Amino acid sequence: MSIADTSGxxxxxxxxxxxxxxxxxxxxxxxxxxxxxxxxxxxxxxxxQSEASVPRDRLRIATVSYGDLIRDLSVEGRVVAAVSPRIYSPAQGTIDLHVDAGEQVTQGQVLATIDSPLLTNELQQEQSQYEALNVALERQRIQAKKQMLEDQKAIDLANVTLLAADREKRRADKAYETRAISNIDYEKAQDDLNNAQLVHEHAVQDAALNKESLLFEIEAKEHEANRQQLRYSDLKRQVDALTLRSPVTGIVGNLAVEQKNQVTKNQILLSVVDLTELELEVAIPESYADDLGIGMPAEVRFNNSLYAAKLISISPEIENNQVTGRVRFAPPEDDPDAIPVGLRQNQRLTTRILMENKPNVLMVQRGQFLDSGAGRIAYRVDGDMAHRVAIQTGARSLSSVEIVDGLAPDDQIIISGTSAFDGAQSVLITQ
Structure with a gap:
């Protein structure tokens, strides 16, 4: 058996x-x-050439450009009433409330009355004393008139006696010239005339002194009556103050006492909130306290609309690393009714305080590189490399920072944190 291969x-x-x-x-x-x-x-x-490397996706890069830099501060404001007077008890007594919490009231409307028998009794006593002093003053005036009339009567009688003595003296002069009377009778007529003159002069002087004394007594009585009138008027004012009236038009706040309760002097009874004068109380970070000034413009956002306002006060003391300020709505002159409607006390609104507006400045987006390099160091991006450069920054806003020196328009820099670079002069940016 043969095995075939692939040679073919x-x-x-x-x-x-x-x-x-x-x-x-x-x-x-x-x-x-x-x-x-x-x-x-x-x-x-x-x-x-690089001393460190970092992936590009871990960096935030922004371009330096010209623009308008607006230094602003965004804080949360709490709506408070600019006018929210508290009503205190003017005296001890029993209170009778005429309104309920949340009720609409007008200026001058009676809110409550206090029944104070002690104060009412004192008023009646002082009134009686005042009337008695007025009667005594009138009596003194009548007595003065009678006394002055008596003095005038004495002057008139002395004047008649003086005229009679003068007539007798003239008769004696003629008789003495013809030797019809003796020398002794002539001297007696002259003495009678002198005596009548002295009596008349003394009568006139006594009348003047008596008049001065009587006027002084009347003036003393008047001062006494005026002093009593002041005491009576003050007590009357205190009694009138037992009727508590609303100092403003608004809404009654919380009631601090119950109906028909006993209250003490200077005890808080209730408050009235004037909803026509509303302000915002803002908590400003301590670091911005020196940059703020009274009168700075602000913007308040309410129902997706912006309303013009201004900073009207800044607290002189710092609490919990914050400074308390007040912002008041300031509508433009051409639209004085541009004030939000429907605000409620203690409502929270976003408030933006505009500290400075610098047009056409070289700036870049704000980032953590300001904290990493204390605002003096930046890494300028050139392709895949970032080189460390010295910069000088100026004004800062929430979103941008002014570049005073070290960078040029269209330069790109790393705005994310650069503390991981450890001060490297060049950094490789990897993909």
Missing amino acids: QDTLLSPAASSRRRTIWIVAVVALLILALVVALPAISNWQ
């Missing part, structure tokens, strides 16, 4: 054809090697 299928090749095919294969392999070497040579050169 073989083809005899000539030595020249086999050598040509081998040469073709060798040339192809050499060409592929040369091509691979050309392609790999730059990569090998970059790898030799």
